[in-house]
Amino acid sequence: MRVLAIESSCDETAAAVLDDGVTIRANVVASQIAVHSPYGGVVPELASRHHLRNIVPVVQQALDEARCSLAQLDGIAVTQGPGLVGALLVGVQLAKALAYVHHLPLIGINHLEGHLCAARLTAAGPPPPERHLALLVSGGHTALFGVERFGVYRLLGTTRDDAAGEAFDKVAKLLGLGYPGGPIIERTAMTGDARAIRLPRPLPRRDALDFSFSGLKTAVANHVRAQGTLSLEQRADLCASFQQAVSDVLVRKTIAAARLQRFDAIVACGGVLANQAIRRALDAAAGERGLALFTPPLALCTDNAAMIAAAGTLRLRAGERHGLDLNPQARLPLCRT
Ligand SMILES: Nc1ncnc2c1ncn2[C@@H]1O[C@H](COP(=O)(O)OP(=O)(O)OP(=O)(O)O)[C@@H](O)[C@H]1O
Ligand SMILES: [Mg+2]
Known part of the structure; x- marks a missing residue:
């Protein structure tokens, strides 16, 4: 076809x-x-x-x-x-x-x-199994879905405020780095020390599968205000510390969801998964626990x-069709619960 x-x-x-x-x-x-x-x-x-x-x-x-x-x-x-x-x-x-x-x-x-x-389009290896946990991290969404099979989704957790990609974009904007923020922060973070600045890991309870990123963004803004002008080195440290905080939260929630909901395969996708540090962290955490991780090729994340x-x-x-009365929907949830 x-x-x-x-x-x-x-x-x-x-x-x-x-x-x-x-x-x-x-x-x-x-x-x-x-x-x-x-x-x-x-x-x-x-x-x-x-x-x-x-x-x-x-x-x-x-x-x-x-x-x-x-x-x-x-x-x-x-x-x-x-x-x-x-x-x-x-x-x-x-x-x-x-x-x-x-x-x-x-x-x-x-x-x-x-x-x-997008994770089905990997050139190498088998496709993800029908039943898996899905982590979607993009510009407008950060959510965990239980996928029973294609088309059957259960919302397990979602962001209560900003999406992770939105947080990358907002942090880049307040550092004057440009748009979109994700790739620029990733590049800037490469020479920084991820332990240099202590930033919060929001909603730390392991059984809470919701996300929150606006407090993290505010912590970055407060740090910038307190420091005044940042040197190139300080900016790299801040980007690395921010990226690490986002990564830690995504990894912790995903692994917790897999354990709580008994999934042994994870699909991680969306624009933020173009971030190599986040991909590596998820890969390592999944590998340690014997969970199979499937991510789209880099170019198919965004x-x-x-x-x-x-x-x-x-x-x-499957025989599904729409008629010519198909209309766009600004809001279209993947599932109700
Ligand atoms: N290397 C990267 N590191 C971190 N974030 C990234 C990276 N590359 C892209 N992003 C982020 O991914 C987001 C764009 O992803 P995507 O295209 O999936 O989102 P969207 O289509 O705007 O939102 P949605 O899919 O939720 O409607 C932006 O917020 C961008 O900053
Ligand atoms: Mg998108």
Whole structure:
């Protein structure tokens, strides 16, 4: 089964062509980082306008790279939500138009389910088992889900305030490092000492599976205020200490959830999993306890359409379809509980 997927939920215009849910024939991502970085975050109206400008060339490029025509597709998947509604609308409208004109089955996909499916696209090794624990750490979400099988999710814990990616972005902004914060903090932290500054590890109880990152962000802000101007070395120490605090919390909660809910496999995904230090820490903690860890390739941690195609293939294969009344949804929970 060959599926074209379109993703436009935030500030990446993306299209991909996937064969049989695993083989990536094309994966095109047009980032809008340069557009939004002067504002220190995503400006929704600008995002919609740039999606409009980019979406047709991006889809065309994906088809060209995959060396396939629309007539050779078996279906179209598109991100339905959650995300910026004006941004989502651009992808959904094009997906509906292509499905209508070319008589192709259409499926709307939850963006978070897409992130979870990115771990199925690893080049080496077997895919994750059907039943696993999923840690999703992105710009808008930080959550633990119990996955009984594809499509059956149970929310085990979520952030009570900021998402971890949002905390990376806000800390970078208050240090004047630029946007998006994750990659810049990771780079700055490389020369720093992660034990240099004592920062809180919020909600430390091992049986509490919720997260909280706003207190950590405030602790960083208080430190900066108390210190005044930071030298390059002090900035590196602060970034390393902050990254370590986020990493410690993610690792502790994930391992606790696996133990409490009796999972022996973990999928860890979302933009923050592009962070090598966090990947290494999770890998080491899982390895010590005999838990199997599955993470997407680095390029598939942040937003892309290949992950939407992976989820779309599974749903289309199961016979699911959406009609042309498919509408984007700014809020679209993965599960209710
Ligand atoms: N190397 C990194 N280290 C830490 N964080 C990172 C890294 N690379 C990206 N991020 C963070 O990941 C986030 C973007 O991830 P992603 O694209 O999955 O989020 P999103 O799509 O904006 O949010 P959501 O998926 O929740 O709707 C940003 O907050 C960014 O700072
Ligand atoms: Mg995302």
